[in-house]
Amino acid sequence: MFTRIVTGWLLVIATVGCPVVADTVKPLFTEKQTFTLDSYTTFGGETISPVKVGWESYGELNEKKDNVILITHYFSGTSHAAGKYSPQDESAGYWDAIIGPGKAIDTNKYFVISVDTLVNLNAYDDNVITTGPATINPQTGQPYGTDFPVVTIRDFVNVQKALLESLGISRLHAVVGPSMGSMQAIEWASAYPDWVERMVSVIGSAESDAWSTAALAQWGNPIRLDPNWQQGHYTKDAPPTQGLVNALMLITQHALYPDYFNRVGETLGYKQLEQAPLKSIMDTHSIVEWLTQRAQSRAAKMDANHLLYLVRACQLFVAGHGKNLNDGLEKIQAKTLFLPASTDLLLMPYMAKGAHDALSSMGKPTQYAELEGELGHLEGVVDIQQQSQRLASFLTE
Amino acid sequence: MFTRIVTGWLLVIATVGCPVVADTVKPLFTEKQTFTLDSYTTFGGETISPVKVGWESYGELNEKKDNVILITHYFSGTSHAAGKYSPQDESAGYWDAIIGPGKAIDTNKYFVISVDTLVNLNAYDDNVITTGPATINPQTGQPYGTDFPVVTIRDFVNVQKALLESLGISRLHAVVGPSMGSMQAIEWASAYPDWVERMVSVIGSAESDAWSTAALAQWGNPIRLDPNWQQGHYTKDAPPTQGLVNALMLITQHALYPDYFNRVGETLGYKQLEQAPLKSIMDTHSIVEWLTQRAQSRAAKMDANHLLYLVRACQLFVAGHGKNLNDGLEKIQAKTLFLPASTDLLLMPYMAKGAHDALSSMGKPTQYAELEGELGHLEGVVDIQQQSQRLASFLTE
Numbered sequence: 040m041f042t043r044i045v046t047g048w049l050l051v052i053a054t055v056g057c058p059v060v061a062d063t064v065k066p067l068f069t070e071k072q073t074f075t076l077d078s079y080t081t082f083g084g085e086t087i088s089p090v091k092v093g094w095e096s097y098g099e100l101n102e103k104k105d106n107v108i109l110i111t112h113y114f115s116g117t118s119h120a121a122g123k124y125s126p127q128d129e130s131a132g133y134w135d136a137i138i139g140p141g142k143a144i145d146t147n148k149y150f151v152i153s154v155d156t157l158v159n160l161n162a163y164d165d166n167v168i169t170t171g172p173a174t175i176n177p178q179t180g181q182p183y184g185t186d187f188p189v190v191t192i193r194d195f196v197n198v199q200k201a202l203l204e205s206l207g208i209s210r211l212h213a214v215v216g217p218s219m220g221s222m223q224a225i226e227w228a229s230a231y232p233d234w235v236e237r238m239v240s241v242i243g244s245a246e247s248d249a250w251s252t253a254a255l256a257q258w259g260n261p262i263r264l265d266p267n268w269q270q271g272h273y274t275k276d277a278p279p280t281q282g283l284v285n286a287l288m289l290i291t292q293h294a295l296y297p298d299y300f301n302r303v304g305e306t307l308g309y310k311q312l313e314q315a316p317l318k319s320i321m322d323t324h325s326i327v328e329w330l331t332q333r334a335q336s337r338a339a340k341m342d343a344n345h346l347l348y349l350v351r352a353c354q355l356f357v358a359g360h361g362k363n364l365n366d367g368l369e370k371i372q373a374k375t376l377f378l379p380a381s382t383d384l385l386l387m388p389y390m391a392k393g394a395h396d397a398l399s400s401m402g403k404p405t406q407y408a409e410l411e412g413e414l415g416h417l418e419g420v421v422d423i424q425q426q427s428q429r430l431a432s433f434l435t436e
Numbered sequence: 437m438f439t440r441i442v443t444g445w446l447l448v449i450a451t452v453g454c455p456v457v458a459d460t461v462k463p464l465f466t467e468k469q470t471f472t473l474d475s476y477t478t479f480g481g482e483t484i485s486p487v488k489v490g491w492e493s494y495g496e497l498n499e500k501k502d503n504v505i506l507i508t509h510y511f512s513g514t515s516h517a518a519g520k521y522s523p524q525d526e527s528a529g530y531w532d533a534i535i536g537p538g539k540a541i542d543t544n545k546y547f548v549i550s551v552d553t554l555v556n557l558n559a560y561d562d563n564v565i566t567t568g569p570a571t572i573n574p575q576t577g578q579p580y581g582t583d584f585p586v587v588t589i590r591d592f593v594n595v596q597k598a599l600l601e602s603l604g605i606s607r608l609h610a611v612v613g614p615s616m617g618s619m620q621a622i623e624w625a626s627a628y629p630d631w632v633e634r635m636v637s638v639i640g641s642a643e644s645d646a647w648s649t650a651a652l653a654q655w656g657n658p659i660r661l662d663p664n665w666q667q668g669h670y671t672k673d674a675p676p677t678q679g680l681v682n683a684l685m686l687i688t689q690h691a692l693y694p695d696y697f698n699r700v701g702e703t704l705g706y707k708q709l710e711q712a713p714l715k716s717i718m719d720t721h722s723i724v725e726w727l728t729q730r731a732q733s734r735a736a737k738m739d740a741n742h743l744l745y746l747v748r749a750c751q752l753f754v755a756g757h758g759k760n761l762n763d764g765l766e767k768i769q770a771k772t773l774f775l776p777a778s779t780d781l782l783l784m785p786y787m788a789k790g791a792h793d794a795l796s797s798m799g800k801p802t803q804y805a806e807l808e809g810e811l812g813h814l815e816g817v818v819d820i821q822q823q824s825q826r827l828a829s830f831l832t833e
Contacts, residue, residue: 083714185717247708249701249723250694256724257689260682266663271717285657289686292654297647297784304646311644311754317480320582320668320748326646327653351717357708384781387694 067122067131067139067146069095073168074154074202082197082360085188088177092198093155093168097121097138098146104208108144108434109199110134110153111216111223113420114349115160115290115337117167118153121146124166134217136424143427144434149212154202156195156223158187158349162342172271172344184344185271191352192222193360196230199223213237213434214373217419218386219349222356225371225394229359232372237434239376242383242410242419244390245397246357246364251386254293259350261285262343271344283343287334296382296415303329358394368397375403376433378426380410380418406433464519464528464536464543466492470565471551471599479594479757482585485574489595490552490565494518494535495543501605505541505831506596507531507550508613508620510817511746512557512687512734514564515550518543521563531614533821540824541831546609551599553592553620555584555745561737569668569741581741582668588749589619590757593627596620610634610831614816615783616746619753622768622791626756629769634831636773639780639807639816641787642794643754643761648783651690656747658682659740668741680740684731693779693812700726755791765794772800773830775823777807777815803830 071093078088095118100107110120112133121138123131137143138151158171172187203209211234216224221243228238244251265282267273292300307325315322323331359367375398379391388409398405408429410418418425468490475485492515497504507517509530518535520528534540535548555568569584600606608631613621618640625635641648662679664670689697704722712719720728756764772795776788785806795802805826807815815822 187717189714189717191714248694248698249704249706250689250697252706252708252721253689253697253723253727256720256727257682257686260685261658261661264658264661264678264682281661285654285661288657289654292647292650297645297786300647300650301645307646309646309649311649311752312757316748317586317588317752320584320586320744323653324649324751326650330650330653347717351713354721355708355714360709389694 065140066126067097067135068124069097069119069122069132070124071095071118071166071168074205076198076201079194079198079201081188082191082193083189087170087188090157090170090198091168092157092170092202093166094118094152094202095120096150096152098148098150100150100206100208104206105210105212106149107203107208107211108149108151109203109211109214109227110138110144110151111195111199111214111220111227112153112156113216113218113220114353115341116220116420117159117161117164118155119166120153121151133420134423137427137430143424143431144215145431149434152203154199156349157190157198158345158352160342160345160349161340162345164340169345171342171348173342182275184273187344187348189351189355190348191360192219192226192356193230195223195352196226200231200234209234211235213239215239215241216243217241217423218243218416219353222353225358226356226360228371228373228375229367230370232370235373237376238371238373239378239430239433240391240394241378241423242380242386242416243377244386245368245394247354248390251390252354254385255350255354258286258289259347261289262347265343268343271347273343279343280338283338283341283346284331284334286343286346287337287341288330291330291333293385294416296384296413298413299415300326364394365397368394369401371398371403374433374436375405376429377405377407378410378419380412380414380416382413382418383416385416462537463523464494464532465521466494466516466519466529467521468492468515468563468565471595471602473595473598476591476595476598478585479588479590480586484567484585487554487567487595488565489554489567489599490563491515491549491599492517493547493549495545495547497547497603497605501603502607502609503546504600504605504608505546505548506600506608506611506624507535507541507548508592508596508611508617508624509550509553510613510615510617511750512738513617513817514556514558514561515552516563517550518548530817531820534824534827540821540828541612542828546831549600551596553746554587554595555742555749557739557742557746558737559739559742566742568739568745570739579672581670584741584745586748586752587745588757589616589623589753590627592620592749593623596624597628597631606631608632610636612636612638612827613640614638614820615640615813616750619750622755623753623757625768625770625772626764627767629767632770634773635768635770636775636827636830637788637791638775638820639777639783639813640774641783642765642791644751645787648787649751651782652747652751655683655686656744658686659744662740665740668744670740676740677735680735680738680743681728681731683740683743684734684738685727688727688731690782691813693781693810695779695810696812697723761791762794765791766798768795768800771830771833772802773826774802774804775807775816777809777811777813779810779815780813782813
């Protein structure tokens, strides 16, 4: 029951609601490519030389180069949005249910492209190419650590724009992303309105409010507390692994909902009065052990400083990166679609609803629907196919 | 606007909804008393010698000793439920809005008593008397630290029962408590059904489900990660303060709701693109600073190990401390009233609703209503007076 693997997010997730793909559909394959900028100046005015990021694509770019859909990834995600690298891969990209030939984001029609963000969390994943604190600083021969400049969602967008321009692209049929990806999507629509025809925000928000900024800080706290963190100048031999594991435990629970957790508890035989935690304060319950082990196995490919930088990019986010949210929303020309999850405890539906209502009151074309289910925030990653039809028709409107 | 002080919980809370007390009402005063047991054997079978806890009371015990209402306190609370110790006190006990002469829990009629739990969080508060890891172990002359045995909600109840028996009391008109206090209240009703006539669970639950047990573990994680923790054998000179502060930051946010936080953000002039966090990864947003400072000022009177033991007591909790929840609920003879908060993110209303529905399906008399407001879990502590009328009539039914 709990065996489906979702790359870069949860290692164990319910199979409930998995898409049924017709046997006749040809499997989708992709490969990771590298984009390099010799020099990049951040929104905050600092220069990084060079910047490299990974990217992958599905489907073919047409002659007019007007069939492009950009997929922007979530906090702990990568550019592996769909397909497999080889037939031997156990699982496909995280949104494979909606990206592919004949699917909601139809690769027979669209050239779908996705890019690893700067400071990508999975810095030690062979399939991720990113630039961040774990990168060697050419000036010192050591990892940047916390000498790396603060980067923003706007910077993620600007690097993506440079890549698209290098491919001769100057317009997006749509930009679509879940969670932190939805921040990038709405940022695209606000910062470069001439580019973006359609914007889809899944489990998203148009700004980090005070609540979200505080919650994000909590994710970073265990890393800063870990004695191995060393103010961000740790070595690869002694990284702040326990801090990173504790951060991932928080993130995982924050992205889920009680019903799902309690079903996992049932499969583990969870009981309040388990003997180990009753006998010793050093021991713990089965469900805590489960959560810890999941975090430990995910942490192996991740960098703790990168997590802090992602937290910061999200905290600094307001659509348009200007004076306030309304200024940012005013600039949007794209048709927009908001798909929050009704059980989301991380970015609650009020966030997407607020942006949708504001755009609507400005007379802009916007749609809103909620994902249903017991997975909380994760509905937008692993159960997105429930909105396939709406998504497909939004893309052709 | 944000100046009301709530002892042992949040130092800054909205004044919205504060009770208006008629000038004619005489102020309520109380004093802390000590109850000592030479020896106490825990639910887990370990012996602690001696055990001391503090207690206070409001109103007079009648001759028949049948007018007793026991108030059981929340996780970070104390037995200071109402009144002041002296006219100079800035604030009264946390439920002063409903406990006092002529109030919902009318001290003209009832003898109201409250007891500091074992392992009380506020170990260094002059007004708290408790026994826990911070207590000197008479066998070693050093604090117990993590040699202290695991204790349970049943143990809190058993120590309260010994105190009541020492006063010649053998029956409770009612037991009423918020949050962890509601666990004690329902435990009383299940473990000692002959004692309890009425049980009121405020922002409560009848068990820790897998979700809650995992969430509680997250509160303890920063303490265990702090290098000063030393497996629980730290000294008073070098306690794991940063771990404790991070734990309190988590707890505070978990006990609140976005609307409240965002109003605080407004008063602080919160902006996403504040200069300090944009310029340096070492800096932070005003709202995070606010949350940190609140936690720091609360941490001064608290003991980190005590927090871990309270977490464990809550994790091990199932009403009746038996095989399962239904067994525990079956034993209850009291009339019950459940008052969860509709915006509660910590113990969501489904928990109280589940217990209420189960009791109802067993044919037991039970009532249910929700506290409304933007304070989340804290509605049950600082806005309880909105259910004064229902509470008052439940106590006379």
